[in-house]
Amino acid sequence: MNEHRRQILQMLSDGKVSADEAERLISAVEEPSAGRSSENVSDSAAKARPKYLRVQVDSENDDGHEGPTKVNVRVPMQLLRAGVKLAGLIPQQALRRANDAIHEKGIPFDLSQIKPENLEELIEQLNDLSVDVDQKDHATKVKVRVFCE
Amino acid sequence: MIPFVAVVSLRGRESRTLRVWIPLILLWLLLVPLVVLLSPLIFIGCLACGLNPLRAFSVGWQILLALHDTEVEIEHRSAGVSICVF
Numbered sequence: 001m002n003e004h005r006r007q008i009l010q011m012l013s014d015g016k017v018s019a020d021e022a023e024r025l026i027s028a029v030e031e032p033s034a035g036r037s038s039e040n041v042s043d044s045a046a047k048a049r050p051k052y053l054r055v056q057v058d059s060e061n062d063d064g065h066e067g068p069t070k071v072n073v074r075v076p077m078q079l080l081r082a083g084v085k086l087a088g089l090i091p092q093q094a095l096r097r098a099n100d101a102i103h104e105k106g107i108p109f110d111l112s113q114i115k116p117e118n119l120e121e122l123i124e125q126l127n128d129l130s131v132d133v134d135q136k137d138h139a140t141k142v143k144v145r146v147f148c149e
Numbered sequence: 150m151i152p153f154v155a156v157v158s159l160r161g162r163e164s165r166t167l168r169v170w171i172p173l174i175l176l177w178l179l180l181v182p183l184v185v186l187l188s189p190l191i192f193i194g195c196l197a198c199g200l201n202p203l204r205a206f207s208v209g210w211q212i213l214l215a216l217h218d219t220e221v222e223i224e225h226r227s228a229g230v231s232i233c234v235f
Contacts, residue, residue: 067226078215085208091199
């Protein structure tokens with residue numbers, strides 16, 4: 001029982017307020033915290049379950065010959081989950097060759113580490129992921145956004 | 150949910166858009182007997198590659214289900230392509 005509620009009940013027992021007034025006071029004290037907690041629950045639920053991974057690319061050529069190029073991809077998270085499971089089916093020999101090719105490009109990444117057991121953690125981390133890349137050279141301006149929604 | 154329809158939009162240089170609705174449900178209905186007929190071959194192929202056929206089928210089915218709501222759009226001044234799966 002919190003302090004406010006205890007004080008109101010004390011006032012009621014002392015006869016300082018009526019039962020109706022006490023009820024109104026208690027509901028007034030409890031409403032904001034209840035509202036906040038339900039808001040927090042809904043916030044965390046929405047945050048916990050992103051449905052899509054979105055990739056947006058805007059590319060523009062300053063010379064005006066090519067015109068802007070826009071790419072907009074929306075991938076359901078379920079497809080990512082299924083994709084990781086599919087990666088789990090890749091035979092070891094093919095996985096080694098893919099890993100070698102990745103390492104040759106200088107990317108320190110091991111495909112064999114992507115396992116269905118780690119999948120939920122990966123998806124959970126993607127929730128907070130937002131990548132914004134702005135690149136501008138003499139002729140082209142590229143903007144890439146990767147985020148979950 | 151299994152995807153029922155795919156909408157493919159193609160835009161050419163003259164800004165004319167061609168929108169094609171592909172009823173995927175018909176495609177699935179056509180493919181099911183074919184998959185059933187070919188299942189012994191698929192089974193043997195999976196075993197030859199060292200894959201668990203049931204696991205491969207399960208993952209394939211999950212990918213099929215997950216295609217629902219996928220959207221890809223590429224827009225350029227001269228052309229545009231959009232594929233939406235519902």
